[in-house]
Amino acid sequence: xxxxxxxxxxxxxxxxxxxxxxxxxxxxxxxxxxxxxxxxxxxxxxxxxxxxxxxxxxxxxxxxxxxxxxxxxxxxxxxxxxxxxxxxxxxxxxxxxxxxxxxxxxxxxxxxxxxxxxxxxxxxxxxxxxxxxxxxxxxxxxxxxxxxxxxxxxxxxxxxxxxxxxxxxxxxxxxxxxxxxxxxxxxxxxxxxxxxxxxxxxxxxxxxxxxxxxxxxxxxxxxxxxxxxxxxxxxxxxxxxxxxxxxxxxxxxxxxxxxxxxxxxxxxxxxxxxxxxxxxxxx
Amino acid sequence: xxxxxxxxxxxxxxxxxxxxxxxxxxxxxxxxxxxxxxxxxxxxxxxxxxxxxxxxxxxxxxxxxxxxxxxxxxxxxxxxxxxxxxxxxxxxxxxxxxxxxxxxxxxxxxxxxxxxxxxxxxxxxxxxxxxxxxxxxxxxxxxxxxxxxxxxxxxxxxxxxxxxxxxxxxxxxxxxxxxxxxxxxxxxxxxxxxxxxxxxxxxxxxxxxxxxxxxxxxxxxxxxxxxxxxxxxxxxxxxxxxxxxxxxxxxxxxxxxxxxxxxxxxxxxxxxxxxxxxxxxxx
Numbered sequence: 001x002x003x004x005x006x007x008x009x010x011x012x013x014x015x016x017x018x019x020x021x022x023x024x025x026x027x028x029x030x031x032x033x034x035x036x037x038x039x040x041x042x043x044x045x046x047x048x049x050x051x052x053x054x055x056x057x058x059x060x061x062x063x064x065x066x067x068x069x070x071x072x073x074x075x076x077x078x079x080x081x082x083x084x085x086x087x088x089x090x091x092x093x094x095x096x097x098x099x100x101x102x103x104x105x106x107x108x109x110x111x112x113x114x115x116x117x118x119x120x121x122x123x124x125x126x127x128x129x130x131x132x133x134x135x136x137x138x139x140x141x142x143x144x145x146x147x148x149x150x151x152x153x154x155x156x157x158x159x160x161x162x163x164x165x166x167x168x169x170x171x172x173x174x175x176x177x178x179x180x181x182x183x184x185x186x187x188x189x190x191x192x193x194x195x196x197x198x199x200x201x202x203x204x205x206x207x208x209x210x211x212x213x214x215x216x217x218x219x220x221x222x223x224x225x226x227x228x229x230x231x232x233x234x235x236x237x238x239x240x241x242x243x244x245x246x247x248x249x250x251x252x253x254x255x256x257x258x259x260x261x262x263x264x265x266x267x268x269x270x271x272x273x274x275x276x277x278x279x280x281x282x283x
Numbered sequence: 284x285x286x287x288x289x290x291x292x293x294x295x296x297x298x299x300x301x302x303x304x305x306x307x308x309x310x311x312x313x314x315x316x317x318x319x320x321x322x323x324x325x326x327x328x329x330x331x332x333x334x335x336x337x338x339x340x341x342x343x344x345x346x347x348x349x350x351x352x353x354x355x356x357x358x359x360x361x362x363x364x365x366x367x368x369x370x371x372x373x374x375x376x377x378x379x380x381x382x383x384x385x386x387x388x389x390x391x392x393x394x395x396x397x398x399x400x401x402x403x404x405x406x407x408x409x410x411x412x413x414x415x416x417x418x419x420x421x422x423x424x425x426x427x428x429x430x431x432x433x434x435x436x437x438x439x440x441x442x443x444x445x446x447x448x449x450x451x452x453x454x455x456x457x458x459x460x461x462x463x464x465x466x467x468x469x470x471x472x473x474x475x476x477x478x479x480x481x482x483x484x485x486x487x488x489x490x491x492x493x494x495x496x497x498x499x500x501x502x503x504x505x506x507x508x509x510x511x512x513x514x515x516x517x518x519x520x521x522x523x524x525x526x527x528x529x530x531x532x533x534x535x536x537x538x539x540x541x542x543x544x545x546x547x548x549x550x551x552x553x554x555x556x557x558x559x560x561x562x563x564x565x566x
Contacts, residue, residue: 075403092503092536099400099472118439119473120499123376124401126472192403193396194375201481201505220397224369226481226508233509237516257369 028065035059039170049170049178049212050088050111057084057107057182060166067164069105072144072184077191080144082184083198084110089177089208096198099124102138103131107182110198112136120200144184165197167204167214169266177266179204179212179228186219195219201229208268210235211242217254217261217278225253231265242266243273250275305342312336316450326458326491327365327388329450334361334384334460337446341423344444346382348423349464351430352473353439357421359464360478361387362398366457366486371397373478374404381414384462387478389413398478421464433468440467445477447493449486449545457547459484459491459507466498476501481508489514489547490521496533496540496557504532510544521546525554 038059039052061069072080084106085096095114098121103109109131113122122130132138165183172178181204183197196203196219203219205228206212213228222228227249234245246265254261255277262276316333320326338346349357361383362373372391375398380386386408390399393411409415433440445463452458461484463477475498476483483494485507492507501507506528513524521544529541534556541555 087503094503096502099403117471118499119469119471120502121474121479123472123474126376126470130471190394190396190399190403190407192399192401192407194398194400199398199479199481200502201479201508205505220395223397223480224364224371226485226505229481229505229508230512233512233516237513 031060031063031065035168039168043170043172046173048174049172049176050086052170052172053086053168053178053180054107054111056168056170057166057180058105061105061107061182065164066166067184068166068182069184070139070144071164073164073187073189074145075185075189075191075193079141079191080184081189081191081193082106082144082182083194084180084182085198085200085204086110086114086180087178087200087204087206087212088114089179089206089212092207094120094200094204094206096121096200096204097123097127097131098194098198099192100127100131101141102128104137104139104143107180109134109136110180110182121198123194165195165203165216167197167216167264169206169212169214169264171212171266171268171270175208175268177206177208177212177268179206179214179266181214181216183216196222196227199223201226203228205229205232207232211265211267213246213263213265215261215263217276218259221254221257221259222261224257225249225259227253227263231263235267242271243275246273246275250277308337308340308342311340312446312448316448320450320452323453325454326450326452326456327363329452330363330448330458330460331384331388333448333450334363334446334462335382337448338382338384338462343446344426344464345446345462346464347421348426348444349421350426350440350444350467352465353434353468353470355430355434357418357464358469358472359383359421359462360474361460361462362478362480362484363387363391363460364458364480364484364486364491365391366459366488366491367454369487371480371484373398373480373484374408375400375474375478376472377401377404377408378418379405379415380408381416381420384460386413387460387462397480401472426464426467429467439469445475445483445495447477447484447495447543449491449493449543451491451545451547451549455547457486457488457491457545459486459493461493461495463495475499476506481505483507485511487511487515490544492525492542492544494540494542496555497538500533500536500538501540504528504536504538506533506542510542514546521550522552522554525552529554529556
């Protein structure tokens with residue numbers, strides 16, 4: 001049977017499928033297929049879910065199709081400021097970075113924080129410096145801020161609010177769950193604004209006893225609702241099945257506060273839940 | 284209820300005079316908050332007033348009296364949450380804001396965002412009229428000496444002295460807040476749990492929690508929110524939930540520290556697993 005599963009998402013929000021030409025939609029679906037295959041290959045060989053999550057997100061950070069790494073949207077000062085977090089469910093170690101400007105793969109930076117330091121969160125210039133010192137690939141602003149033509153289309157239809165955060169959850173052959181999220185944030189956000197993507201409990205959470213979660217949507221709401229952790233709490237304390245837990249949280253903590261977004265979740269038994277209340281989440 | 288930090292402040296090592304000073308500092312803060320409540324102001328106002336008083340007091344690792352990072356600078360974090368609306372505000376890695384808790388509240392009430400860091404946070408706070416100071420304002424001899432010692436040993440020191448407050452007002456609303464200078468000799472923009480909603484601070488209609496201790500563990504365990512979730516979903520008291528999280532979960536994970544909390548009935552909880560947390564409360 002299936003001993004390992006993976007789920008990835010490429011952002012909820014106004015990527016209204018109807019607005020896209022078939023060509024663009026194909027690009028997204030093909031890329032997601034490639035990403036899923038990459039992760040699957042790692043898991044199939046008995047690799048750790050953490051590596052699978054990182055590899056999948058790296059692929060999405062490498063393409064300008066998503067608002068993460070390459071393709072990150074710009075803030076009010078015209079610069080990319082990227083956030084990411086990763087968590088593994090066995091020891092519940094985690095790594096988070098925010099306000100990163102130079103590192104090509106923010107999720108890999110987050111993983112380095114988790115594995116090579118005693119810390120969990122590094123922000124701003126310090127995070128970039130740590131990345132450089134750790135030997136991670138860097139890039140200039142021009143690399144990240146490549147605007148694909150169809151983003152202008154989307155921008156016009158969304159009044160400047162763009163979503164496209166990426167994430168992944170996976171469980172490996174040893175039953176270890178991992179989750180990760182990476183983003184460039186919201187278009188035109190105030191410099192220094194941080195959303196839920198680098199916040200453990202909000203955008204990312206993993207616990208072998210319960211589940212792995214990655215979210216996308218209006219970050220502010222996901223922080224206030226401590227969304228990812230609430231799903232795990234409902235699963236654990238109220239014994240709710242993962243899909244019910246995710247739906248409940250989407251309704252009671254996201255929608256009720258006026259928020260939009262999507263959640264991917266994977267429980268310890270390999271059950272998957274994908275819930276969203278926006279017009280189209282690529283997954 | 285307010286607290287002045289858990290951690291390595293073993294009561295035995297303090298002279299009676301020093302201990303008196305800490306107690307005096309705490310009293311002033313408690314009274315500041317209590318006055319607000321007596322005037323019929325909100326829990327939010329009380330939390331803000333208490334924390335501001337603690338930030339202004341040079342004895343605590345928040346605002347003036349904050350510890351120094353590896354570069355010999357003060358980098359501050361704070362967060363605040365309004366239980367009745369579940370709105371929240373937080374700032375991290377700020378260096379020129381005299382009272383970070385005031386900036387956190389400004390993010391909550393005067394911006395569309397929940398979390399802001401570094402220069403972006405400083406610029407925003409200045410724009411909305413939050414008092415800025417020269418970074419040298421935060422200096423105290425005691426903390427600088429600690430920094431020099433840490434520098435000698437090339438060793439970070441355990442975090443201590445974070446301040447926090449929770450309050451319940453006459454309207455039945457709960458608020459919580461936390462403020463800190465972080466960890467002595469921290470590097471690379473390290474951020475702990477104090478500005479993380481769900482980790483160091485959380486408030487909803489049932490309870491309010493503020494935490495202090497080994498920040499990394501509080502983030503991974505989503506402490507403040509886990510206490511609230513256990514209360515709500517397991518139908519247990521604040522005290523029981525706090526004990527489960529602080530005395531079992533955190534200890535299993537390896538983290539030291541404690542919390543203060545208040546529930547909607549006015550029950551107060553102060554649970555810590557470390558040597559001595561300065562705290563006090565008024566009903």
